Amino acid sequence: MKFRKDFTQEVAASKADISVSSARRIENGRHQPKKAHRHWRTRPDPLEAIWESIVVPLLEQDHLITPVGVFDYLCESHSDQFPTSARRTLERRIKKWRQLHGGAQDVMFLQHHESGLLGICDFTHVKSPVTIGHEPCKHMLFNYRLAASGWHYSQVIYGGESFAAFSDGLQNAFRASGGVPKEVRTDSLSAAYRNHDDAGKFTERYASLMAHYGFTGTRNNTGVAHENGVIESSNRHIKAQLEQALRIRGSYDFNCRDDYEAFIRQLVARRNKRINTAFIKEQRQLQPLPPAGSVNYSTEYVRVSRTSTISIKRVTYTVPSRLVDSRLRVQVYDDRLALYLGHELTYTLERVYTTGTARKRSVSYKHVIDALVNKPQAFRCSQWRDELLPSEDYRSIWQYANGNMKADDACRYIVRVLHLASKGDNEIRLGRFIMQQLNSGRLPSLFDCQERFQQQPRDIPQLQVGQHPLKLYSLLLQGGRHD
Numbered sequence: 001m002k003f004r005k006d007f008t009q010e011v012a013a014s015k016a017d018i019s020v021s022s023a024r025r026i027e028n029g030r031h032q033p034k035k036a037h038r039h040w041r042t043r044p045d046p047l048e049a050i051w052e053s054i055v056v057p058l059l060e061q062d063h064l065i066t067p068v069g070v071f072d073y074l075c076e077s078h079s080d081q082f083p084t085s086a087r088r089t090l091e092r093r094i095k096k097w098r099q100l101h102g103g104a105q106d107v108m109f110l111q112h113h114e115s116g117l118l119g120i121c122d123f124t125h126v127k128s129p130v131t132i133g134h135e136p137c138k139h140m141l142f143n144y145r146l147a148a149s150g151w152h153y154s155q156v157i158y159g160g161e162s163f164a165a166f167s168d169g170l171q172n173a174f175r176a177s178g179g180v181p182k183e184v185r186t187d188s189l190s191a192a193y194r195n196h197d198d199a200g201k202f203t204e205r206y207a208s209l210m211a212h213y214g215f216t217g218t219r220n221n222t223g224v225a226h227e228n229g230v231i232e233s234s235n236r237h238i239k240a241q242l243e244q245a246l247r248i249r250g251s252y253d254f255n256c257r258d259d260y261e262a263f264i265r266q267l268v269a270r271r272n273k274r275i276n277t278a279f280i281k282e283q284r285q286l287q288p289l290p291p292a293g294s295v296n297y298s299t300e301y302v303r304v305s306r307t308s309t310i311s312i313k314r315v316t317y318t319v320p321s322r323l324v325d326s327r328l329r330v331q332v333y334d335d336r337l338a339l340y341l342g343h344e345l346t347y348t349l350e351r352v353y354t355t356g357t358a359r360k361r362s363v364s365y366k367h368v369i370d371a372l373v374n375k376p377q378a379f380r381c382s383q384w385r386d387e388l389l390p391s392e393d394y395r396s397i398w399q400y401a402n403g404n405m406k407a408d409d410a411c412r413y414i415v416r417v418l419h420l421a422s423k424g425d426n427e428i429r430l431g432r433f434i435m436q437q438l439n440s441g442r443l444p445s446l447f448d449c450q451e452r453f454q455q456q457p458r459d460i461p462q463l464q465v466g467q468h469p470l471k472l473y474s475l476l477l478q479g480g481r482h483d
Contacts (some may be wrong), residue, residue, distance in 0.1 A: 009023055009024065047086065050081050050082050054078060055094070059098065063103050071091075114285075115282040116179070116282055116284075118146075119144060120144070121142065121144040122186065123141070123166075123189075124143060125140050126239060131252055132253075137158075137260070138158075139156055139158050140157040140161075144231075145231050145234050149275055151283075152268055154265075155168070156335075158257075158334065161190070163203070166192060169334075174289060178289070183216045183218055184218070185219060186219050208294065213287075213290060215287070245263075257335075300332060301328070302328055304324050304326050308321045310330070315360045315362060317352070319349070321368050323346065326341055334351070336349060336350055336351050369418050372388075379414065379415050380407065380411050388418070396435060404443070433452065
């Protein structure tokens, strides 16, 4: 008001370091100065009857007792003294009591990581409902991260946390990053550590892997996930980004495993692009890669049965019938089976997993169709009949043929169609062609199918071969001479 005598309201307010609206209220006599903070209650304390006698002893008894646990106990045993509407008051009072009288709490310590020193890896389950060919795809991600730069690598794992999956993922991560850190940290993986054996720390295969690449293996304390915070937070982020990317894509379904794995690689590449400068700096500090990789598979020996099948880890696989009665060496990887006849790789199968004591089959009509075409009647009662049909189109074709043709003719028709489908890349196109014809009211004949899809033999080129004079052959004889 002193400044107001000589200046306008705006200037006086500015000189007094108050707002114009406050100056106006003061001038008009409407300004309400702050009142002193009150120290008395305006209503009765709803916890007075139970706080000191019941709640505090519970809090002193065990620091893990939660406010919800105390609330449930009071509602059940002291409902006559405790109003259930006072839950929020109880929670605030417990929080304040623990801040004043509680014990020490856990503290997160921010870390500084030296470049090239530490790589951390872990397995994490993917909860997004991904499907391959409209079939549910149960899988995990193997995640690896360089602690200093944050560079990330992810690999799809279709089985469990086996050593084959761990070794394959870790070695691929080393190759993708272009080097090996001095230390690799995991949780207590049974594939890497002898968790129930005091005689040794590492499994033999993991010790061999460490020696091959020249890194030291460490692990965090059992059950303390935040000690692996660098990878645990990365697990959450990559799964959240995957879920959002799938939603933006508009579909969780992929045509094949390769398409889904490529989708994951693209997602991770976008993440790594943001920290490329830091990664290049750390990459220079990594140890060089050895000339060759280490073993990332287990080996089994099997004999191909007369049904043209082998059995690996409770899963029966069909194999090409040319291998019947052969003894094979099978290299069992996380995602595939490599079949060796002697020292030669003869075939590769996509690996299938089963859970518990259940058994599964992996059947491909292409493996046995040449034998089946010689005895087509075996198709009708075959234990594999439904699995020999490769898609819904072929199942519909069989249902129509079986319902509208004689039994022998129906078997002969579907087997011949499958035989034709196995030649070249005809399976999808042939199935769609027959279904289009069925939708038009007719089943195409085998001749129609063969004329459209059977590969025509190439014309044999005509060669002009000249006959040499017979006297030239005498030059081949010892001592021969040309007359």
